[in-house]
Amino acid sequence: MTVNNTIAHQRLTLTGDRERFKELLRRRLIECGWRDQVRMLCREIVKENDGNNVTFDTLVTRVTPRARALVPDTVKKELLQKIKTHLY
Amino acid sequence: MNDTGCIHLNNFKAAKGTNPYKIVHAFFVSCTSYEARRYKATSCLCFTCGKAGPRMHSCLHCIFFACYNGHIQDHSKSKKHFLYVDLSYGNVFCAQCQDYIYDRELTELSRNYRVKEAKALGISVPYTPWLPNNNEVMALRRLRKRRLISPHTTIGLRGLQNLGSTCFMNCIVQTLIHTPLLRDYFLGEKHKCKTQGSGKCLVCEVSKLFQEFYSGAKTPLTLHRLLHLIWTHARHLAGYEQQDAHEFFIATLDVLHRHCMNGVEDTEKKENGRCNCIIDQIFTGGLQSDVVCTSCSGVSTTIDPFWDISLDVAGPGSLQACLERFTRAEHLGSAAKIKCSNCRAYRESTKQLTLETLPIVASFHLKRFEHSSQIDRKISAFVSFPAELDMTPFMSTHRRAVEAADNNNAPEGVFEDNRYSLFAVVNHLGSLDAGHYTAYVRQMKGSWFKCDDHMITRASLREVLDSEGYPDLSFCSRVVNYHCWSYK
Numbered sequence: 001m002t003v004n005n006t007i008a009h010q011r012l013t014l015t016g017d018r019e020r021f022k023e024l025l026r027r028r029l030i031e032c033g034w035r036d037q038v039r040m041l042c043r044e045i046v047k048e049n050d051g052n053n054v055t056f057d058t059l060v061t062r063v064t065p066r067a068r069a070l071v072p073d074t075v076k077k078e079l080l081q082k083i084k085t086h087l088y
Numbered sequence: 089m090n091d092t093g094c095i096h097l098n099n100f101k102a103a104k105g106t107n108p109y110k111i112v113h114a115f116f117v118s119c120t121s122y123e124a125r126r127y128k129a130t131s132c133l134c135f136t137c138g139k140a141g142p143r144m145h146s147c148l149h150c151i152f153f154a155c156y157n158g159h160i161q162d163h164s165k166s167k168k169h170f171l172y173v174d175l176s177y178g179n180v181f182c183a184q185c186q187d188y189i190y191d192r193e194l195t196e197l198s199r200n201y202r203v204k205e206a207k208a209l210g211i212s213v214p215y216t217p218w219l220p221n222n223n224e225v226m227a228l229r230r231l232r233k234r235r236l237i238s239p240h241t242t243i244g245l246r247g248l249q250n251l252g253s254t255c256f257m258n259c260i261v262q263t264l265i266h267t268p269l270l271r272d273y274f275l276g277e278k279h280k281c282k283t284q285g286s287g288k289c290l291v292c293e294v295s296k297l298f299q300e301f302y303s304g305a306k307t308p309l310t311l312h313r314l315l316h317l318i319w320t321h322a323r324h325l326a327g328y329e330q331q332d333a334h335e336f337f338i339a340t341l342d343v344l345h346r347h348c349m350n351g352v353e354d355t356e357k358k359e360n361g362r363c364n365c366i367i368d369q370i371f372t373g374g375l376q377s378d379v380v381c382t383s384c385s386g387v388s389t390t391i392d393p394f395w396d397i398s399l400d401v402a403g404p405g406s407l408q409a410c411l412e413r414f415t416r417a418e419h420l421g422s423a424a425k426i427k428c429s430n431c432r433a434y435r436e437s438t439k440q441l442t443l444e445t446l447p448i449v450a451s452f453h454l455k456r457f458e459h460s461s462q463i464d465r466k467i468s469a470f471v472s473f474p475a476e477l478d479m480t481p482f483m484s485t486h487r488r489a490v491e492a493a494d495n496n497n498a499p500e501g502v503f504e505d506n507r508y509s510l511f512a513v514v515n516h517l518g519s520l521d522a523g524h525y526t527a528y529v530r531q532m533k534g535s536w537f538k539c540d541d542h543m544i545t546r547a548s549l550r551e552v553l554d555s556e557g558y559p560d561l562s563f564c565s566r567v568v569n570y571h572c573w574s575y576k
Binding site: 020 | 119126132140181206209
């Protein structure tokens, strides 16, 4: 992360816009069914390891690559576009 | 998942209470003030590497921020500070248990701070799913019967007998039963009635009706009690004639709105001068009317509450085109001069209607019946409507911003979401005096059904949008978590 990025990050946090973008992203991911899909992935992993305690860390390492790939391009584009126009 | 924490967290709470957690949460997880946001922006960088992530954590024992890339773990090991808080979600990690742990008390605190933060930033309060309390857990345990909800489940669907030209009522009842938020309200048994058992309260009757719809039985229902109640309370509708579904809809909302007050103390009735009964919370919006004087350009603005939007049908077109026409500035002409408070004289003026506040459920009524002294007729032009509708262009704030920016810049409002999603359509088939009403309703995620009195048949979205009967009423709900029922 460069100095510029840190400043942008701090500015977004200060104005509260970071939370607003997060809320928008959260809403989009729910709408498109992404959250439900990821929940199913997690459920599968817990089932595979039945009996043994699955920790958050193992869940994150197993699910993250697939969950990332599942984010629809339209959602990524919308967020990127909105953050760009907001920053400049 | 249990929510009783772990031995290490419980020991920590016994020694230091919940204050350390409260401070970390209110300042660095969900900032409840500008001051807190300033602290978070300037100090929430990893003390070891200076970066803002990934997954920042704060030590619960001392002032120390670090990322999850090993640095918070290093701190925890070297100082023997075993508990640290995730700054995105507010969950507590216990290094001795090697996982996040959940504690009912802290979860409750966290939720309260989140609501506070959302209010401070003016964003919608994050949705938290329903969690049963102890009494509800007991009740669920006692009730052994379970029902699996799948995409093919037909629970919540029931036909309604025609009691002699009562298809107008059946359609409106089907629509109300399939209004997502009303369903949640009634199935959650939120209506507490003082006149319980008297049989005079329409809200209680609708409450019973929801139980009937969701009982799992499939035989058609007879709505004679409901019809009788509405006849008693809205006398102009009484009689065995075909009525106008739209008129019936508004009358029903009105009676429900009046009866909602049956169980409420006077002090709770109003919030900021507005009624907060479930009907008003769901259906009421604000219509702004701006009258502009053509000679001095003075504007007089009034805002009126509305339950539905009645649109003129000027021939084939779309719902958006109707709304566009509805919100267009209209010159009132020389025959209709209005007294301008600025010029203190009767002047010609223009009038424009816009939507000041949007309701959660928007109902659109297409004025297909034309009544004049010479002739009553029905305008049978096809009006298309979308499955998803963005209301932003018809909002007062949007219109102002567009005018101010001279049409060059898109108005502000990156975070606003004014999209609506279609969930019910009422169609009128036939002529003015010999017609029949049917309804399409959405049940579960994206499943549509046609309700023709006692007959319920599966329909496709295409069929709904192309409905040849020419829609008379359409109902759209704001896109807010309506999907939360879709899986399981």
